Amino acid sequence: MNGISQDEARRAIEGQNPFPGTRGFAGEIDGALIRDVLGRELIYIETEPKQGVGRKWAFDPGQLQEPELVPAGYRYSLTEEEQEQIWNLPNPDPVTERKTALAQLSTAIETAIADVDPTIPVAFSGGVDSAYLAAATEGPLYVCGFEGSKDIIAAKKAAATLNRNLKIIELTHEQLRDATVEVVNAIGRTNTMDVTIALPLYLTAKQVADDGFDQLLLGQGADELFGGYAKVANASNDPRVSATTIREARNEVLKTIPDQMERDMRAIKNASVTPICPYLDDRVVSAALELPEELLIADDQRKVGLRQIAETKLPEEVAYRDKKALQYGSYVSRELDRLARQEGYKRRIDNHVEKYIRHLISKEN
Template sequence: MCGIAAVIGRGGAQSIHSMLQAIHARGPDDSATTFVGDQAALGIQRLSIVGVESGAQPFVRRSRLHFVCNGELYNYQTLHSAYSKMHSAPRSDVEAILDVYEQQGMASLPLLDGIFSFVLYDAVKGTFLAARDRFGVKPLYYIQDDDRWYFASEVKALMQTPGNVKDVRQVPAGGFVNPAGVGLYHCDIPRPMSAHQPAVLFALLEGAVQNQMQADSGIPIGVFLSGGLDSSVIAALAARSRPDIVAFTIGMEGSPDVIAAREVASYIGIHLVECCFNPMDVEEGIYEAVRITESYNTMIVAEGLMTMLLAKAARRHGIKVVLCGEGADELFAGYGLFRGLGCEEFQETRRAMLANIGNTECRRLDRATMSYSVEARVPFLDSRVVDWAMGLPKSSLHQEDQGETTDKFILREAFSDLLPPRIANRRKVSFDDGSGILAHLEQFRAPLNNALWTREKGWAVANVKDEVACYLFRVWRSIYGDAGGADVFQLFGEYPIMQSVLTEQRLTSGGTGEDAVNLALLDRFHVTRDTVPLTITA
C-alpha cells in the first residue's frame, strides 16, 4: 500500500513534492518521483509489503509508460505469466498491471483482481489513465484545472496544488479517468442464482483469506477483531494457516466487544491485544479523526477514531497488514434496515450498499489505518466471494422463526464449527456501541450558542441540520475549506443508502445494534424523529 500523487500537464510538476509530504504517513518506507520533461510528474510514498527489496516505484517501462499504484494485486502471478514479455519474476505485484496494459490497453482493467488505485502516463502518446478498484477500497481524487490534472490518494494532497479545491472529485469505484472523461469499466450484470451451499461459501472465503495474506517473508500480519461474527470468521480462517497472527480489539473495559473478542481469541488460540480508550481520547481525537477521515459524517468520524486507535496499536506491535471484516454486512444483509423489505427491495439494497462501500466503510477503514502506515485488507470483498454471494436468495440470508429474524444465516451456518456457539449466534452490535464510545458521544457537541447555530445551519450544500453535524462540519471546513464546492455533501458528508433509510424513518427495532445507536444519538442531541439529521448515521 502507498500514497500516490501525479500531475499531468505542463507547469504543475513543482507541486509533486508537497503533495507527497501531505500523505507521508501512507508510505513512510520510501519516497520517490519521476518527471517526464515538463509534461508530467508522478510520485509515491511507499509502504513496502510485497517486493520489499525490488518493487520501488514509480515504474518506468521502455521510457514510455510511467506508473504509480497504491494497492495490492492478488492475481499478479497469473497476469505476469500470461502477459509479461520479460522472463524474470515481477519486481512487485502491481507491476503486473503494466504487463497487461501493454497488450490489452483499457481492456486490462476488468482483469485486475485486487484493491488498487493507479495513475499511468504514456509519454509517447501524451495521454494518461487513472483507475480505481471495483469496490473503491483504495481512494483516488483529482482536480482538473484547464489542461492540467492533479491526482492523489487523499484530498489533503490536492490542497497543496494551485488547482481550485472546489473542483475536487473522485475517480468512481470500478471506474477510470482519462483525457476523454470519466467512465466505468466494471458494471454489475445479472448473475445466476447461487444454491444454498454453506460449504461453497466456506471454500470461497477461506481462499480469499489465504490470497489476501500475501506478503514478503518477515512481514507480520494482524487482524482487527471486534468479537462480532464477521471479524471472528476472518480471524478463525487466518489462524488456520497463520497461528502467529495477532488480533486487535478496542473498547472500554467490560464493553461487549472486548468480552467477545477475548472469547474468540481464546477459542481459536491466537494472541489478543486489547486497546483501551477513555473520554479524553475521544475529546482530543475528534479534530484528528475529521482531518484523517476527510469527512464530517458522524458515523465515519466516530468509528474512524476507533479504527485509528486500533491501527496505532497494530503499528506499535510492528504490524503492517491487517485483515478486516468490512463488507459482510452489505453482502449478507446484516444491517437492521434490511428487515421487513420485500425480496426485490432487499436485493436492490444489498447491491446499492455494496456499490457505495468505497464511500462508507472502506473510506473510514483506509484513511484510519493508512494514517498509521497499516494496510487493511477485506476478504469479504473478494470478487469470487461477492459474485457468488450476490446470487443468494433472501431466504439464505434472513431466516424467520416465530417472529424472530436470524440474519447472515448462511454465514453463521458455514462457520459455526470454527467459532464459539455464542459468537456464531451473536447479534450485530455496531462498532461505536460495542466498543463503548457511544457513552461518550456527548463530547462531540461543541459549545455552540443559539446564535452561532442559527447562522451556520444555513450551509445547505453541506446538509448541516443539527448541532453535532454543525460542529463536525466546522472542524472539517477549518481544514479543507471549500473542497468539493457544491458537491461537498456527496464527497465528504454523506453515508449513502443508510442516510435515506434514516430520513424515511424506516428503521425498526431489530436488536442489531444500529437501531439503538440512532435512537440514542437522536435522544442525546435532542433531535426529533421528524427532523432526522442526514449526518447522523448508524
C-alpha cells in the first residue's frame, strides 16, 4: 500500500470513511485494489485478466501491457471482473460562523504543512498558494518560465518580500521542444492543455532532482478547494459548470482532481521526484468542504478564506496577488504555440498545437 497501512485501509473501507488522515493512498488489500476518493495516489490494473492468474497491477502504468487506471474512490477485484465505489466526496453543510470556519481551515493547513519536511524545495510562482507554503517552510524556492514571464516576475517580487533566495529555471525553445516529447511519454496525453500544464511541472522537478532533491512541495488543489476558478465565481451563468451556486460549482470542480493528479504525478515522478501537496491533505480537504460561500468567493475576490489565513504570514500584496494559471504565467503555452506556428501549424488549423505535439512525437519514433 502507498500512503496508508493495511489496518488503516480496512478501517476506512469498513467505516466508509473517505478521509482517514492521509495525503492519498492506493494499493492492494484483501485481493482487491483501492484508490482514495481524490485519486492522490495512482494504481493501475491490466485491462484483460489472464486466465488462471487473475489481473496484474502496478503503480507504474509502464509495467503493464494494457493499463487501466483504477478510478478514485473505487475497489477493483483482482480475481473477478468486479468493481465498486466505496468512497464518495462528502457534501457537508457549511460552517455558519465565519471565525470558526477560518480557524478550522487554518489549523488544518498548518498541521498538514507541519507534517512535511521543512527543508524540501517549493515550486514557487509568487501566488498565495505557493507563498503560504514557502512562508511556513525553509526549503529553496524554484520558479520555471520564459524570460520576462509573469510567473518569474511575480516570484522574484514575492521572494524578495519574504527575504528568500529564488532559483529561476529560465526556459529556451530547445528545452521546450525536447521536454514536450519527454512529457508526452510520461503522461500519455497529447492534448495541448495537459501538455502545457505538465511541462513546467516536469522541468521544475527535473532541476530539483539535478540539485540533489527527491521531493517537491506544490500548491496543487488550492484552486479547486478554495474557489480559485472564474467558472466557480460565475457559476450561475458559466456554461463550463452545470452547478448554479458557488459551493456546488466548487464541489463539481473537485471531481477533476483525480484526472489532474494522474497528469501531474506522472510528469513529476518521471523526473525522479515525489510531489508533496499539503492542500490535498485529508484534514485540509475536510475543512475546505465546510467553508461557506463568502469564504470561497466574495466581491469578485477568489480564494477568500485562504487569503485571509495567508495574510497572517504574508505581506498583503502577496496574499492578494492575482496570478495566471501555470501554463500561461510561465509563457509555456504561448511559446509552444509560437513553435507550432514556426513549423507551419497555423492557428487557422484546428488543434494546431496538438498537431505540432504529435509531429514532435512522430519524429522521435
